[in-house]
Amino acid sequence: MIDIRIQSSDFNFEKEIKKFQKNKIDGAVVCFLGSVRDLNSEEELKKLEIEYYPKMAKKVLNETVKKAFDKWKLSQCLIIHRFGKLNVNEPIVLIITQTKHRKDAFRANEYIIDFLKINAPFWKKEHTNKDSYWVEQNKKDLDISI
Amino acid sequence: MIDIRIQSSDFNFEKEIKKFQKNKIDGAVVCFLGSVRDLNSEEELKKLEIEYYPKMAKKVLNETVKKAFDKWKLSQCLIIHRFGKLNVNEPIVLIITQTKHRKDAFRANEYIIDFLKINAPFWKKEHTNKDSYWVEQNKKDLDISI
Amino acid sequence: MKIIFFAKIRELIGKEEENITLPENVVTINDMVSFLKEYNKIYYNVFENYDFFIACDEELVDMDYKISNTKEIAIFPPVTGG
């Protein structure tokens, strides 16, 4: 099962994880959850806005998950990436990977978020109490060899 | 926040993860969820029974999490490990790690589950439709260098 | 040719998309960028002063990619999702 969703609405963690628990064979599930952080500055974050290129984003996420399926023995994989205006603490991205052996679930999950960070066409804009700023790409993300 | 629980009852994923989302600074959360798998044999698993050494289990999990806090910049960590008789698909262990940078959350989470697997005094017994068997230690777990 | 823009580059260009007839001598992405830089000073500013990526029909491409069969060209800044 591959489930990729790009949506503005929030999601229910319990509901998503329960789908993975129905798999009787593969006991290891790893989740990555990325949420909106407050700014490390004097300004206060009011909203984090996420813009994306719909057709390409879906395509890149699909290709990423297919690569992960080829490299590790994934039985199920979910990606939810949100767009629109989000508040501090709201979830941005959820990635769930399921495998028989836990090492594979960790590796696959990290691979997907690393790849997503440098390749998937999403852009963040911070709306603070003073101004609005496009987020700059984190150079650390580019240093990751995949 | 360090939260370590050893309990027979099930837990609510949504409720546990929501506590982590309240942290406004650290945006990366990684979860590991281990569940009861069906047997890869002709016999049918009826129950998986987990026995443990209460005082020592609590101590080992505490020490493990403290080591993880020292090695990575963890802001929060939760471990729930269940005991008693569980059905196929029921969760056995949940580990949640939260950090500012996602790499640390992945590393710390994997460190904790690896360490738990070889050091925490829990034992699994499989009750099938035919007989009962104590689970043998997975040699792979011992090969992990920490 | 339909060109679409995203995020900061969309704001700099001042529109979400633009239909431009590219002259016949524009063969590669590099040719297109040179052409657009001459086309007006807004494009000149974007390509001179900002990091950008180009995708042809939803695939990232290099500057020497030949655009002849492309339906949609997207120009956007470095991605910051996840």
Add this chain to the structure above:
Amino acid sequence: MKIIFFAKIRELIGKEEENITLPENVVTINDMVSFLKEYNKIYYNVFENYDFFIACDEELVDMDYKISNTKEIAIFPPVTGG
């Protein structure tokens, strides 16, 4: 000395715990194992034929660990949690 057992070893011994007065010449874990193997054939069988670990007051110890200040000794098979 209070000795407690877990999992398969608990089942082999046939009880959850046993209070045994160890003689004065039992100084290390190794001495205790030798003593228990002579104590009865159930212990002999366990120590001869099964993998076991020993914890003194909830800390895993080696065979040469001195047990003098220990309050509780636990004997159990390799762990299989998680």
